[in-house]
Amino acid sequence: MEDIIVGIDVAKDRLDVAVRPAGEAFVVERNAAGLEALVARLREFSPYLVALEATGGYETIVAAALAGAALPVVVVNPAQVRAFAKALGQRAKTDPIDAAIIAHFAEATRPEPRPLPDEATQLLADLVARRRQIVEMIGAERQREKRVTIAHVRKSIARLIKTLEKELASLDTDIDDAVRGSPAWREKEDLLASVPGVGPTIARTLIAELPELGQLGRKQIAALAGLAPFTRQSGQWHGRSFIGGGRTTVRTALFMGAMVAKRHNPVLKAFFDRLVAAGKPKMVALIAVARKLLTVLNAILRDNRPWQNA
DSSP, X not given: OOOOEEEEEEOSSEEXXXXXXXXXXXXXXXXXXXXXXXXXXXHHHOOSEEEEEOOTTHHHHHHHHHHHTTOOEEEEOHHHHHHHHHHTTOOXXXXXXXXXXXXXXXXXXXXXXXXXXXXXXXXXXXXXXXXXXXXXXXXXXXXXXXXXXXXXXXXXXXXXXXXXHHHHHHHHHHHHHHHHTOHHHHHHHHHHHTSTTOOHXXXXXXXHHOTTTTTSOHHHHHHHHTOOOEEEEETTEEEEEEOOOSOXXXXXXXXXXXXXXXXXXXXXXXXXHHHHHTTOOHHHHHHHHHHHHHHHHHHHHHHTOOOOOO
């Protein structure tokens, strides 16, 4: 008997569902009643996998409802699905077609279902995301302050920066309370922060936005963070290796950690210096440090053991 794969295209008000290999398709509303109907219908199929795209947050409640019903749900990268559709020569784009393509993509690639972050972890992720937005707003206002010459406008900008900084401090308190209020998070933060170069902000970003840390192999976790190198190659021609994709906020946090670690972490500093001495460009060496730092952090959570210099 063939495995049943379900693809779901998530829109603001509706969910288009496609089932492979049966070819069945149906639609439910994206509300409480629709989600109940969806769960009941999918339980009849006993699917091997239920896949839906990340769609700016609309998918969160759907994925949570399916995971809560013990259905094997996975959220897939929309860019990968679009590339898959292009490879198939599928140019038409409608919600039913998209659902069928998602199901076909999941059938072909068999992405591994992973537990979604629990409610508390999602709260932390939201707080971390809001903090990042506030920091960006403060940076933008400070850039404006440098260009403004009118005193009245400068005072307005200064007042706004002061308000944003107050909000940032409040968010930091909320994040600290959330992390320190959870024994599981507190233990994870302490383990991650045991590594020279990793401070509370980086640790909390990784806890919130990379919950798979410590549960996957080094290649898989590097791919999630966008630090896995890929090479352009055709015939005898070999291009340069690149990194990309993955979770941008996680990769940014790891680069911040790598910049500190290459100066203050004895093991990673020696690793960086060795690469530079071998002729590697400093940026390439820094990427390698970020990748090695991620591998170290992954092993620390996997083994539940703090950093060891030796």
